[in-house]
Amino acid sequence: MEKLLEINSLSKSFKGNLVLDNISFSIEKGEVLCLLGPNGAGKSTTINILLGLLGRDSGTITYDGKVVSRSHLRAYKQKLGVVPQDLALYEELSAQQNARFFTSLYGLRGSSLDEAVEEALKFAGLIDRRKDKVKTFSGGMKRRLNIACAIAHHPELVIMDEPTVGIDPQSRNHILDSIIKLQADGITILYTTHYMEEVEAISSRIIIIDHGKIIAEGTKEKLKENIQSEKCYHIELEEGTPIPTEEFYDVEGVKEAKSDGNKIDIVSLRGVENLDRIISLISDAGAHIRNIAGEEASLETVFLKLTGRKLRD
Amino acid sequence: MDLSNNFKNPVLINFNLVFAIVMILIMGFLTSGNYANAMDAYNYYAVSFLIFGMMQGAMTATNCFMERDIKKPNLRILSSPCGKFPIYFSKMLASFLFDYILHLLVAVILLIAGINLGGQNVGWIFLMMIPVEFSSAALGVLFCCIFHCEETASTILSLFVSVIAFLGGAFFSLDGLGSTLAAISRISPVKMLIDVFFAVIYDNNLSGVLPVLFISTAFSALCIFGCQKTFRAEDYL
Numbered sequence: 052m053e054k055l056l057e058i059n060s061l062s063k064s065f066k067g068n069l070v071l072d073n074i075s076f077s078i079e080k081g082e083v084l085c086l087l088g089p090n091g092a093g094k095s096t097t098i099n100i101l102l103g104l105l106g107r108d109s110g111t112i113t114y115d116g117k118v119v120s121r122s123h124l125r126a127y128k129q130k131l132g133v134v135p136q137d138l139a140l141y142e143e144l145s146a147q148q149n150a151r152f153f154t155s156l157y158g159l160r161g162s163s164l165d166e167a168v169e170e171a172l173k174f175a176g177l178i179d180r181r182k183d184k185v186k187t188f189s190g191g192m193k194r195r196l197n198i199a200c201a202i203a204h205h206p207e208l209v210i211m212d213e214p215t216v217g218i219d220p221q222s223r224n225h226i227l228d229s230i231i232k233l234q235a236d237g238i239t240i241l242y243t244t245h246y247m248e249e250v251e252a253i254s255s256r257i258i259i260i261d262h263g264k265i266i267a268e269g270t271k272e273k274l275k276e277n278i279q280s281e282k283c284y285h286i287e288l289e290e291g292t293p294i295p296t297e298e299f300y301d302v303e304g305v306k307e308a309k310s311d312g313n314k315i316d317i318v319s320l321r322g323v324e325n326l327d328r329i330i331s332l333i334s335d336a337g338a339h340i341r342n343i344a345g346e347e348a349s350l351e352t353v354f355l356k357l358t359g360r361k362l363r364d
Numbered sequence: 365m366d367l368s369n370n371f372k373n374p375v376l377i378n379f380n381l382v383f384a385i386v387m388i389l390i391m392g393f394l395t396s397g398n399y400a401n402a403m404d405a406y407n408y409y410a411v412s413f414l415i416f417g418m419m420q421g422a423m424t425a426t427n428c429f430m431e432r433d434i435k436k437p438n439l440r441i442l443s444s445p446c447g448k449f450p451i452y453f454s455k456m457l458a459s460f461l462f463d464y465i466l467h468l469l470v471a472v473i474l475l476i477a478g479i480n481l482g483g484q485n486v487g488w489i490f491l492m493m494i495p496v497e498f499s500s501a502a503l504g505v506l507f508c509c510i511f512h513c514e515e516t517a518s519t520i521l522s523l524f525v526s527v528i529a530f531l532g533g534a535f536f537s538l539d540g541l542g543s544t545l546a547a548i549s550r551i552s553p554v555k556m557l558i559d560v561f562f563a564v565i566y567d568n569n570l571s572g573v574l575p576v577l578f579i580s581t582a583f584s585a586l587c588i589f590g591c592q593k594t595f596r597a598e599d600y601l
Binding site: 095099102103104105106125126128129131133135137138139140141142143144148149152153156157158 | 365368369372373433434436437439440441442443444445446447597598601
């Protein structure tokens with residue numbers, strides 16, 4: 052597939068703190084690339100640099116084969132659609148007025164502007180509320196309008212910076228379905244999030260970023276393959292009986308054991324049947340098991356393995 | 365769109381329309397005994413508060429640019445191909461138009477009420493209001509670019525405008541309070557504007573018109589230059 056956007060050796064510091072450390076990646080035409088990482092990982096900094104809002108210390112950005120420079124910035128931005136993390140809408144104006152205004156910034160006028168706005172509002176499921184003021188909208192509707200304002204001018208690349216923050220699951224699913232439709236229409240999407248479920252639902256490819264570095268890259272299947280050799284048990288005990296996790300390392304196949312109060316997470320080699328031995332160990336210690344859950348390799352476990360912590364602590 | 369937003373803001377409309385007229389009535393009434401006859405007090409404050417209102421147009425601009433509810437959508441424009449000049453300049457233009465329309469309305473109401481605004485010279489008054497209004501708007505936007513925040517910009521501007529209005533004689537003339545105060549009063553641009561306006565209205569003296577037009581325009585250009593230098597996207601991330 053053809054590369055649409057390439058970032059090479061991007062670095063950025065703020066007051067001596069290295070926020071982005073020599074990151075490089077590319078986005079191919081028509082794919083949904085998810086930038087996954089916890090808060091403070093460097094996702095928004097990367098986006099802001101891509102949008103030309105923030106300078107970079109080093110590195111290059113190439114769009115459609117052309118290096119993005121100051122002289123080329125306007126033409127480059129013309130091809131982007133941006134869904135900011137914060138809701139950025141004029142509350143006293145209607146949905147239609149907001150969409151018209153933000154779309155007109157990309158040069159659309161007259162009937163083409165009207166058609167584009169109508170199409171975008173239909174896409175967002177807001178066509179019936181187009182004349183209503185934004186301040187009367189729910190959070191989910193505002194998020195959808197936020198997206199409509201970004202796609203109405205038919206951009207080639209849509210950059211979405213955590214577009215589902217703070218909304219209900221139904222609205223989130225609507226937005227995720229919209230993204231899948233956009234991809235089906237041939238639009239390339241760069242999507243940042245710290246929600247694993249969203250990445251599972253929409254990604255063509257994932258980049259995991261933490262502390263300003265790319266720590267893994269690939270499709271979700273490829274990333275999970277890396278830990279297919281392992282399985283994970285999550286054991287919840289009745290209150291009051293902490294168990295030293297060191298004892299579990301004596302059990303064949305156990306690679307890692309972490310306890311947190313009355314919960315124990317055990318990573319074990321696949322193919323080694325050791326669950327009964329683990330349960331015996333717990334019973335011998337006088338503890339009662341409240342719940343056991345086995346976990347297949349997931350992106351959550353990929354992230355945990357790569358970083359040593361959970362995506363949302 | 366910015367103009368539309370301004371006209372949907374009742375606070376701004378009241379501040380620029382109703383407040384000016386109310387202050388003229390109150391101050392005219394309270395000081396009616398201090399002037400030759402009652403009408404002169406109202407004539408004095410009609411001009412001085414019209415000028416004071418024009419100065420306070422700077423706060424309309426700060427509100428238009430970075431009021432909390434519209435700051436984020438205003439800054440969203442930075443992601444578009446527009447560049448930064450249209451962002452701050454459009455706020456200056458919208459604030460200027462909004463204030464000029466309302467202050468023109470105030471002037472018309474004053475004329476209907478019998479206030480003397482220069483008779484056949486009233487056109488010069490309206491002409492001078494244009495660059496003065498724009499320079500206030502430009503100053504307001506510049507303060508936003510410097511302080512990145514409407515609250516801070518408005519607070520400092522409010523203080524600044526009040527001081528220059530006081531020194532300029534908007535509330536009462538300082539000329540009769542001694543030579544020192546009279547000299548200090550001359551620092552204030554409000555003093556210059558009041559003197560020029562009264563010269564046009566009462567003395568048919570148009571010599572101050574060109575300097576007002578030129579100085580206001582030059583000041584606006586300086587403010588625009590300042591905005592271009594101080595308005596940076598990364599300050600708002």
